[in-house]
Amino acid sequence: MPTLLSGLVLFGWEQAGSVLAGLADILSESPDELTVQSGVLPGPDGKPVVFLSPTWSGDDLTVGERALARLDTLGTPLVSQVGSTTVPAMLAGIDAQFPFGRHVEIRTCSVSSLTSGVRDTLSLAGSTLTSPHSAVSLHSLHGAATRVPVSDTAFGNRDPHLMIEIIAQWDPDDTHAAEHRAWAGDLADALEPGALPGGYPNLLGPDAVAQITHAYGPNTERLLTAKHRYDPYNVFHATPLPDPSWTRRTAR
Numbered sequence: 001m002p003t004l005l006s007g008l009v010l011f012g013w014e015q016a017g018s019v020l021a022g023l024a025d026i027l028s029e030s031p032d033e034l035t036v037q038s039g040v041l042p043g044p045d046g047k048p049v050v051f052l053s054p055t056w057s058g059d060d061l062t063v064g065e066r067a068l069a070r071l072d073t074l075g076t077p078l079v080s081q082v083g084s085t086t087v088p089a090m091l092a093g094i095d096a097q098f099p100f101g102r103h104v105e106i107r108t109c110s111v112s113s114l115t116s117g118v119r120d121t122l123s124l125a126g127s128t129l130t131s132p133h134s135a136v137s138l139h140s141l142h143g144a145a146t147r148v149p150v151s152d153t154a155f156g157n158r159d160p161h162l163m164i165e166i167i168a169q170w171d172p173d174d175t176h177a178a179e180h181r182a183w184a185g186d187l188a189d190a191l192e193p194g195a196l197p198g199g200y201p202n203l204l205g206p207d208a209v210a211q212i213t214h215a216y217g218p219n220t221e222r223l224l225t226a227k228h229r230y231d232p233y234n235v236f237h238a239t240p241l242p243d244p245s246w247t248r249r250t251a252r
Contacts, residue, residue, distance in 0.1 A: 005056035005064045006090055007082030010049045015075040016040075016123055019050050022074040024114040027162075032143035033058030034067050039165075040126040041135035048126030049078065055090070098169070102133065105181050107166040107188035108203040109195035109211070114138070114162060121190045125166070130176065130183045133169035138162045156198055156217025163200045164191060201239050212240045 011019045023038055030036065036054045043049035052071050056064030061084070068082050098104065111118050125136045142160045150158045168184035170177060198214035206212075216223050220242050227241060 001057045001087070003061070003084050003086065004090070005061060005068055005082060006054065006085050007068070008079065009052040009054070009071050009077050009082070010043060010079040011052075011075045012078055013048045013050070013126055016048075016050050016126065017119065019052075019074045020114060020119045020122060021116075023052065023071075024119075026070065026074075027114060027140055027142070030140070030142060031058075031067070033064065035140050035142075036071070037137060037139055039135060039137040040122055040129075042129060042132045043078070046132055048129055050126075054082065101172055103170050103172060103174070103177065105168045105184050106203050106205075107168075107184045108164060108199050109188060109191050110157060110161045110163050110199060111191065111195055112159075112161055115194065117194050118162075118164075118191070121187060124190060125187050128183060128186075130179045131168065131170045131174070133171070134180060134183065135167045135169075136187065137165040137167065139165065150217060151219065154216050154219045154223045156215055156219060157196065161196060165200075165203060204240055206240050208240070213242050215240075216242065 020038075023036065027036060034054065034056055036052055038050070038052050040048055041051055052074075054068050054071055056068060058064055072080050122136060122138075140160075140162055141157075146158050146160050148155075148158055150156070166184045166187050168180040170180045174180070197211075198217065199208065199211035201212075201215045204211055204215060224241065224243055
């Protein structure tokens with residue numbers, strides 16, 4: 001797509017409950033062309049805000065503009081900046097959120113939908129933020145991605161769901177690293193009872209053994225067979241695999 005519609009809508013923290021409840025309705029009926037990344041981050045004054053970051057990747061931008069305008073009606077936005085953009089420009093904006101040298105710990109889980117329990121945990125996330133750089137981001141998997149048969153790739157969950165990314169981030173000279181890590185861990189623990197098995201592989205660290213075990217679903221055995229055949233010395237090891245023996249292998 002040469003041109004997309006995308007942007008950022010921010011709502012004050014006092015509107016968190018109603019905005020997230022309304023967003024749940026929008027996500028349940030979103031067309032393929034619309035995705036809405038959402039979550040919690042510190043606002044310009046350091047106080048938590050709810051953010052919605054929509055992207056429309058359809059041919060009819062007029063229809064897209066109407067779809068994105070609906071987000072403004074979920075509350076009274078503090079900021080609403082939506083317009084045409086390109087994929088490279090979007091990626092550059094994401095890169096800017098992670099400047100070189102900053103320390104990061106990420107936890108992740110997937111949930112079936114933006115339930116009241118998930119919304120309550122997001123409220124907890126904002127109320128307990130320990131760093132002005134931390135955030136929680138929800139990514140929606142729906143539409144065309146859910147119509148790919150689960151056996152066609154190694155990806156283990158093709159049902160519609162939300163992937164939750166808990167991002168604890170702090171500067172190198174910050175002396176409260178333990179608090180920031182604990183914030184991420186506590187939120188992950190709070191979400192765990194309602195989480196789906198596994199997790200998004202690219203965000204799983206080697207210690208997330210229980211999630212790694214289920215990350216590839218029914219494709220696990222086939223994936224490990226391919227790994228044994230093509231990469232027996234684990235040259236490609238950034239993404240953890242369900243077989244713990246691979247972590248002990250080194251490339252020759």
